[in-house]
Amino acid sequence: MAGPRNYFRQARDGRVACNDGAALGVASTSHARSCCPAIQRHTGDGVRGDADHVRTRPRLAPCGKAYVVSARAALVAQFRQPSGVIGTFAGWMMANRPSNVRRNAWTVSLLDLQPNARVLEWGCGPGIGIEACLRAAPDATVLAVDHSPLMVAHARRRNRRAVEQERARIVVGKLDAAVSSAPFDAIFSCNVLQFADNEREALTIMRNMLAPGGVVANTFQPRAPGAGAPEALAWGERVAAQCAAAGFSGVRINKLDLKPAPAACVLARRPGA
Structure with a gap:
């Protein structure tokens, strides 16, 4: 599993997070497209403040086994209640910014x-x-x-x-x-x-x-x-x-x-x- 710094590079480079129903992991864009042609690349709905935690989750694109969202959207959603590897990166950002x-x-x-x-x-x-x-x-x-x-x-x-x-x-x-x-x-x-x-x-x-x-x-x-x-x-x-x-x-x-x-x-x- 990618560590915080590697995940940051993947988020920056436009890769996506893929959720198989258990925990969020990191997937390449090509892998995500093979899972779901209808990938939604957006950064989540605007919310009051959009601060270190986020009230609303980004919209997800159903694709049978997986739900795929942009890496940025997945990361932003984690600031409200961090969990998993992406939550670890969110916590790292909160502690080091x-x-x-x-x-x-x-x-x-x-x-x-x-x-x-x-x-x-x-x-x-x-x-x-x-x-x-x-x-x-x-x-x-x-x-x-x-x-x-x-x-x-x-x-x-x-x-x-x-x-x-x-x-x-x-x-x-x-x-x-x-x-x-x-x-x-x-x-x-x-x-x-x-x-x-x-x-x-x-x-x-x-x-x-x-x-x-x-x-x-x-x-x-x-x-x-x-x-x-x-x-x-x-x-x-x-x-x-x-x-x-x-x-x-x-x-x-x-x-x-x-x-x-x-x-x-x-x-x-x-x-x-």
């Missing part, structure tokens, strides 16, 4: 973590946000949840020592999987909130999991082709309004200049102490 690393570190810095802080990361991906937390506050304890078992495995490997020392716990699940471990002093997510089925409900869950005076930071960097500051700030304004409606106080929008598009972070607090 410089703007992702900066975005996570910046988001954590906005939390202003105090000693012994209890932190929740929603949608931890390959675990670079956990790393950023423990660098910023070595005495903190971090619970991270992600609905991708593959990403949880990557995050555990990346943060193996912290897991062994019980400074980090990384589990498979959605946001509400953390409810039983509340309260938290800080909760954050990067390029996750926009994929919630109900953003207002997700914000309310986060508010209820915070200790009085606790802080939440939700960050978004648009990844859609041609997206820029207007899309990031429009998202920030919408989420800021939802935070206020969900009962947060001190709501503010922060901006970080990145390439190819800036990131917006909505910071808010649960009223109290």
